[in-house]
Amino acid sequence: MTIPADLFEAACAARANAHSRYSGFRVGAAIRLASGEVFGGCNVENASYGATICAERGAIMSAVAACGAIEIAEVLVLSEANPPWPPCGMCRQVIAEFAAPECVVWCVNDSGEGSKRPFAEFFPQSFDASAL
């Protein structure tokens, strides 16, 4: 398993700007679009905890703001946790909105530990209003 260096570096750079004054946990994320473009994000916490935005959603919002319609091919989540943290439930739902069918998720930490799994394994039954 070779962690994609460009995604790791983008997540690392974004994580350096994390606003994590309440949890103390700095998280970075990076996504690769089907077009090949890479976007990073970091957690941005808020005194009103529900207003906190995770790194993964931050990366996705940046990509949508820059590109409009997007399709996500890869997601990398970089945490200080051991084992590395996966995306939370809310982020999984947001990833599902834009994930390519073959989208994969990397969960890694600074020690280079990590895993790679198909996104479909993380979130097999996302809410999909179009299926109603």
Ligand SMILES: [Zn+2]
């Ligand atoms: Zn999240």
